Amino acid sequence: MKIDVLTLFPEMFVGPLDASIVQRARETGMLNFRVINLRDYTHDRHKTVDDRPFGGGPGMLLKPEPIFEAVESLTDAATRVVLLSPGGRMFNQVIARELAKEAHVLMLCGSYEG
Template sequence: MMKMDVLTLFPEMFSGVLGSSILKRAEEIKAVSYRVVNFREYSDNKHQTVDDYPYGGGAGMVLKPQPIFDAVEDLTAHSESKKPRVILLCPQGERFNQKKAEELAQSEHLIFVCGHYEGYDERIREHVVTDEISIGDFVLTGGELGAMVIIDSVVRLLPDVLGNEQSHIKDSFSTGLLEHPHYTRPAEFRDMKVPDVLLSGNHRLIDEWRAKESLRRTFLRRPDLLEEYTLDDKQKKWLQEFLKEQESDKKKS
């Protein structure tokens, strides 16, 4: 069972997220255990302050090292797992993606550090943290939302969590491409019809259609993903078709 600990000043933010849907199911089947800790409780002063003014001056407050060091040491003191991954949510960190989620899903113990204020004392980065992660090139008021995003993406990869083990394997980004379009009943809705191939019952043709549409969608929406994707001969042929279609559409417009 994977252990996930979250260090935050706002533990109440996590109750709805961790207690709902797939994340709740994962805990119920003992695929993961969650512990959300207010690291203010580890402050060594009577006012329980966790931040202070930065040396050298400047705007904002900086998270002090002592509460985080003590909290992480306490959370790992009796851990039977190997050294945990301590993840700092930070806009300066590595950009989070599916590959990173798959990597973290192999861990036994993850600790998320959700900061607020202007930043972290650098000694936290240097001596406590194993991973600095950003969920995008924008700034949030704290690391809590970023931690929730990472937790969700990691937990759904754990064994038995989704029920159908093939579900996450064919997700967008897991294959390197965006996922193909999906359709369900009715077969015709407001004069909009489901592609005939999906109603044919021919699974070989259906698989081929899905593969082609997955590549088409990636080409149109996220062509940057194709820069690191190795195309087979059939996919190269499809890509040439898409390029010709795109050129034809430009001429028409």
């Protein structure tokens, strides 16, 4: 199984992936787990991935260009793309089993604050 996580904060995944059962699955080749920095798909010198909302208001939004470029380069027709969001369905064992049937899953961490 291949899992790609597309995120602004790849350093947050270092510890959990290098321990326990996940580490053993990676070492045996059962799991190919990559953490990919969304900033690698930007083209300005500051690696800008966010912008102010067009309609005004507080906060920032992720730019679509780096997301589309990353998804297009990392996926094929068989890849299952999952957008993680605080307002979405709760990730649980049922969903984990469903995703485990896929050959390739791309998880996009699309919401952040700060």
